[in-house]
Amino acid sequence: MPSDVALPSELVDATGRPFRIRRLEAGDRPGLEAMYADFEPLRIAQGLPPATPETQRAWLDEVLAEGLHLAVTEGPELVGHGMLMPYGDAVELANFLHQRVRGRGIGTALNRALVDLARREGYDRVWLSVEPSNRAAIRSYEKAGFRFLPGSVWGPEIEMEVDLRADER
Numbered sequence: 001m002p003s004d005v006a007l008p009s010e011l012v013d014a015t016g017r018p019f020r021i022r023r024l025e026a027g028d029r030p031g032l033e034a035m036y037a038d039f040e041p042l043r044i045a046q047g048l049p050p051a052t053p054e055t056q057r058a059w060l061d062e063v064l065a066e067g068l069h070l071a072v073t074e075g076p077e078l079v080g081h082g083m084l085m086p087y088g089d090a091v092e093l094a095n096f097l098h099q100r101v102r103g104r105g106i107g108t109a110l111n112r113a114l115v116d117l118a119r120r121e122g123y124d125r126v127w128l129s130v131e132p133s134n135r136a137a138i139r140s141y142e143k144a145g146f147r148f149l150p151g152s153v154w155g156p157e158i159e160m161e162v163d164l165r166a167d168e169r
Ligand SMILES: CC(C)(COP(=O)(O)OP(=O)(O)OC[C@H]1O[C@@H](n2cnc3c(N)ncnc32)[C@H](O)[C@@H]1OP(=O)(O)O)[C@@H](O)C(=O)NCCC(=O)NCCS
Pocket: 044, 045, 094, 095, 096, 097, 098, 101, 102, 103, 104, 105, 106, 107, 108, 109, 129, 130, 131, 134, 135, 136, 137, 139, 140
């Protein structure tokens, strides 16, 4: 049975601290730039986030012009960004949490919220590619229901997907 993460979503992480997942808003841009300016390690996922504040701003101009975007906040601070970018009949998922809040289950919750958002928006599939060395990301995707695409597990990039049409069968 598919879960349905209502947004905004008020949650508690594995250490008991509250956090919130909600739609990204226009006023979030300074918080988003501040998070990426302080992000480590840079270029961890297919060269993203870009390496300098200037190239990060250009990248944000590009990605924020399309797709669906979620923000993770802890108190007043923006600590995470998840996005769904159109990719054929699918959307491609990407997510970035500030290093201060990783490993507390927040990435898994963000993945689930992104999958539910894709379902509600009527997409058939959520797809992503991830470097095999990024074990935390792969584990967080598995926990959110992603399956490995056959043939990709021995490649330089692992491809994973959630087939949302399967929910209707
Ligand atoms: C990837 C990312 C979003 C995951 O979010 P997160 O909040 O750190 O992940 P979670 O806490 O929800 O889950 C991580 C899981 O991976 C596990 N994990 C962490 N490091 C691991 C490692 N080196 N090897 C295997 N598993 C690992 C954790 O134990 C946890 O699994 P468990 O709950 O079964 O114990 C976050 O770490 C991040 O933003 N990383 C940098 C950017 C990035 O790589 N984005 C992905 C682009 S493809």
